[in-house]
Amino acid sequence: MPSALELQRQENIARNKQLLEQLKLKRAVDDVIPVKAKPAKSQAKPVQSSRNKRPREETTEGPRRKSARLQHVIDPDESPSQRKEREAKLEEERAKEAEERLAAEEQARIAKRPRHEDLDLQQLLAEDEEAEDLPSVLQSVPRIKREVRDEDAMDSDDEEENVVSELREKLENLKVTENRVYSATYHPDVTKDLIFFGDKHGQLGIWLPKAPKEEVADEDGDVAPADQEGGKYYRLQCHWPATSKSSISCVKLDPMNSQSIYTSAYDCTIRRLSFESGISTEIFTTEDTLISSLDLTPTGQEMWISDSLGGVWHLDLRQDKSSAIRYALSDQKIGCISVNPTRSNFLLTASNDRSLKIWDIRKLSTLSLDLTPPTPPPSSPGSPFLAPVGRVNNEVDADVVNEFVQSTKGKGCLRGEWRHDKSVSSAYWDPRGRGIVSTSYDDTLRLWDIAPTSFEASGSFPSSRPFHRIRHNCQTGKWLTILRAQWSPNPDVYPHFTIGNMDHSLDIFSGKGELLARLSDPHRISAVQAVTCSHPSIVERVASGNASGRCVLWAPADEEEE
Template identity: 55%
Template sequence: MSNFDDEREANIARNKALLAQLDISMSNLGIPTPAEKAKSKAKPVQPAKRVKRERGTGTPLPARETRSSTRQKRPVINPNETPAQKKKREKEEEEARRKEEEERLEAEEREREAKRPRHQDLDLDTLGEELDDSQIATLRANFELVLKTVHPRREGDPDRFTFDDDGVDQEAEVVSDLRKRLGKMKVVARAKVCTDRIYSAAYHPEPTKDLIFFGDKHGQLGIWDARAPSDAVDDDHPKSKDTKEDGKYWRLQAHWPATSRSSISSVKFDPRDAHSVFTSAYDRTIRTLSFTSGISREIFSTSDERILIHSIDLPPTGNEMWISDSGGSLTHLDLREDKSKARYYGVSTQKVGSVSINPANPNFLLTASNNRFLRIWDARNLDLLKTLDDEENIQVIEDFLTKSEDGSSCLKSSWEHGKAINSAYWDPRGRSIVSTCYDDKLRFWDVDPSFMTRPSRFPTSRPKNDVSHDCQTGRWLTVFKAQWSPNPDVYPHITVGNMLHSLDIYSCKGELLASLSDPSRITAVQAVTCSHPSVVERAASGNGSGRCVLWAPVDS
């Protein structure tokens, strides 16, 4: 050692001897010893361990066995065993192998079953297996509040908001007033309601709450009470005001398995009272969640793995449902009958992305297909298509629909687009139509209600207006689908996402009423949109990561 080290050791020894002569220890001086330091050090509080449950069933998983050597598991063989003992040992080993094989096969079957769609009734505890008891209780309380009032879907008057040449000034005044009201909407709440990409959304009609339902890519139904009181903001961290989540939300695994095979393609409320919600998914099932009982029940399913359900719609009576799928079919389901009595109609050779029922004349269906045609069908005559079920010649089918007399009573109108059509919907009046197409256009039609009383085909017409709109969402974003505001008391208008991270609102004639954006708080495309059925200045949107936004006036 160096001279410095020698001198340091000597000083330590001299100090210890001096303290010993004075009978003074380190503890008397208030200096903890190394052992005392280790003993007094507090352990950090650990979060409570959550019980791991089997996905899809909610049952606790058994404790995982530790790995051990296979050689050590082998029984020790007695070299002096008799033939009788050997026979007994071999029999026991064979029995153990048979039992182990049965357990392995049972485990594999349970694993396969966990990956299949669930067809049984599911309660809230099973749907919200990641929610604790207090969250389930809060969700039930919200359901009970909604159940206090009946909210039937309101129909619009087909003749309302139709202005002749003498009413041009009145129409301009109505549009100007709506533009001012919509222009006041700002981002007032944000939250990551779902775990994955938002695929569909619906705004509950309860006027005293902002209760919005979102369906995501992995079969999760997110319920967001956007204006519910949230936790207090930490005063020491003012930035948390901009990063905190607003409101309260609950995530329910409505469809299974929790993969992209169960994406929720459509969310609809019961049009009679809004006391239950219907969801369709790529797992080839349709379920309804009752707010009264808290039970999710399957009402439709198909075993054809090539079919994906893309859209559902219900007439105002709520007794029927029309379903569109990737196989080019429409399915009629009477909710008062067993699902086995559903009727199938092949209306296209390619995917039918959406089906919409005319609210004023429920016999008329609107479909949008990948074959580039937007078509209006008379549901009363769709049985005529059964005669073509075995026909494979596409040209023969098209000639029947467009040229024959029987075809004209079935297919009432058809409009060809430049590319595949994402969606097409009737407005609340059953008069206007909006379509969203991959040729980067939004098209608006005005259909005279008198056409629907004629037995012949609708007169040939062109869109009232078409608006350039970037619809190239690509692979990682949900395709844009322009959605009508379901509020029949205001001038008809739509909401649609924009690749520039804004929410665009157009009138039924294609006039831009508002382009809502907030670059400081929104940095993603708001691909999925919906509006409140009775409050004008309310809209919601969701993006590709499961984050959702509520738009409303700041002082509301």
């Protein structure tokens, strides 16, 4: 019902209209009371989108189902026996199609699983047609034994200064080459440069920068001009599937036989590739725990492995892999593990719990004496068997380790510990087995120098404080490989280490923390050199690479010009 105000307004309008009509002012009436007219149709077209419309895909209509009788497949006059025979044949065809479909699906599932069987080079190079000469290349690699020396400090400060000056002069003359390399480990062969890398898709890359690049002619017989990338490189698909689920986390050469190389990957396996036989063999696997790092003792007979759940494994390579023992040393990921090269009883771990710890393996191994070895299940006698992670008979849990470390019997098991401000991404012993360098997300590199007498004592180290700290940007983010300070494995020179710089350079520091060289080339390098490694016996050889696999080799300029 209209309100009183609305009724009053309508009365006023009617009265004014009547008054104007009496005065014969029809036009004024229309102005006062406009007649509602239909809006005129606009002639303007709507604005069309500036984006190109995707053309409609033409879909071909599949065959429509038709009656088998209308297609004359079924004889309307067939006898009951003929009908029974026809239906049996159709059932057999359906069963065959279903079997083939299930087989194809099973093959697709198998293709996505890790491979545990032995693999030869032909299987590893199934998709690489340019690697026919790789077997001969690997077999020609000499068998080199790694040498370690426990040298004392320099006799005087002047002698140390001279050695450091000579080392700086050699390193400052290194120039970037124009080659392509994916790098993680440098082979000790002095007759040729041989570099290995592990990528994020489970491939082991092999690069020979000095090898002449093969000239391939096109269809017209013309040979393309030489580009900026030289040498030869090969790719071996050691871990499977070929996705980021098989990223190779660590690559190590056998210290006693450089014709064998070990790779660990996120497919929860460790494999050994023999250059002599060309066979890749699985030597260790876990149920579903990612393997983050590995290291070998100087004899090459034992291996220590760290995982993403805070455990370390001890594996005797002379025994079956089922004999591996796991020690739960942290409640968070242990991302790096390092065995002392001159005193193999001391183990170094770096964890996401912000701690760097030094363990005495002799004490730690006593915890596994009461463990019973795993036995094969009755259903498969004699077959290789690996007890799953967490099983009592091959694991020492965290409570047992903590109780032992705090007990009188376990005194000296944990020889040293240092807490960082953030996660410790890496920590390694130097070639002498006395110095340690750590890398942390708190943007600091720390250096330790432990006196030889401290190793001989039975208790904890007198002090675990680092003697030097270096401010270094380690904020790599999600898409860049974690920066790790890597010692040069050369035992004949003054200890020094390499690490990538976020400013697209390669930094080389002495064992005392002094910057020896900062290698860069803005004309050729436009990415962070996250991965670094050095030649085990030649000072003037350093390799670095970025997260996408584009890497460079640093060597004296005069050698590259020859």
